[in-house]
Amino acid sequence: EIVLTQSPATLSLSPGERATLSCRASQSVSGYLAWYQQKPGQAPRLLIYDASNRATGIPARFSGSGSGTDFTLTINSLEPEDFAVYYCQQRSNWPITFGQGTRLEIK
């Protein structure tokens, strides 16, 4: 099973700042990595797939990068609605696995 480790666990920033979230895989997942955003009481929402492709309707301030074992989600100029929990997920090998999440909170 591929283990995904996200850091930091919690990130405290102010609106307008840039957020940088990390996801590290225990073995290479090539580019088969996605990022999701989850708000309380809602299902996760796909933001980024194949490491760097924005899903339909996702604003351009969200971007993803990386390959192999190290990946980054960057959110430029944080909006109030961006404060949520973010998960990475790999589909390179079954079982599909998620990271433990990064909570992005308002400073």
Place this chain on the structure above:
Amino acid sequence: EVQLVESGGGLVQPGSSLKVSCAASGFTLDDYAMHWVRQAPGKGPEWVSGISWNSGTIGYADSVKGRFTVSRDNAKNSLYLQMSSLRVEDTALYYCAKDNYFRAWGQGTLVTVSS
């Protein structure tokens, strides 16, 4: 509009069985793999099971292997998860999700396993 609607959750005792369903609309189900993902209260998502468009490839998390069975009926636009030998630790909100990246999710159906 893509819609996924789960149903069939409930309160059951440890060791019992339950079948949850997912009704899909707004897209052609047999064009996509489908998955079940669960989320225990206060925890992150956990992949449970996946099934390819023609049921030719099926996978399970180790935590449910041998106890859960996924199936689909493309003609009825439906996905199913038969759960048996349920444990307290299976308590979660069960979502169905579309495609191998989970591009759409339902609202979930709550399964509570408790005596």
